[in-house]
Amino acid sequence: MNVGQLVVKKLVSLPVSSSMREVAKVMKENDVSSVILTNEKGEIVAxxxxxDITRAVADGLDYSTPAGRIGNGPVISVERDLPLLEALELMGEKKIRHLLVKDKDQPIGVVSLREVANTISLMNFADSY
Structure with a gap:
């Protein structure tokens, strides 16, 4: 199985100048755990x-804080055919919890560490029977 098979939700992005509140609202509306930030040229920057939202709130940042201030970049991306175990290894190596998935350099979605680990766990469980 590969990471592309885990992409089930559309990619959600906002301009890097969006507020922390706007990002949180879009996360809620789209039921996603991350939002991609883009610059004026439409390039992915964070x-x-x-x-990140939780840390910013705990640190007392105002909700109007630009998302670019709390986002992380550069965004680590992989091609959709990357095997899940390799994705898990990359996430551990880079100490990240989200990977941008691309299809021939076109972003198609984001997968989380939880999704990758749960899928591998289920695959191992199914193999044991």
Whole structure:
């Protein structure tokens, strides 16, 4: 199985100048745990995750804080045919919880560490029977 098979939700992105509140609202509306941030040219420059929002709130940042201030970049991306175990290894090596998945350099979605690990776990469980 590969990471592309885990992409089930559309890629959600906002301009890097969007506020932290806007990012949180879009996450809620789209039921996603991350939002990709883009610059004026439409290039991907960062990713904001639920964890980033939580840290910012805990640090007392105002909700109007630009998302680019709390986002992380550069965004690590992989091609859709990357095997799940390799994705898991990459996430551990880079100490990240989200990967941008591309199809021939076109972004198609984001997969989380939880999704990758749960899928591998289920595959191992199914193989044991």
């Amino acid at each position: 990713i904001v995750t639920e964890r």
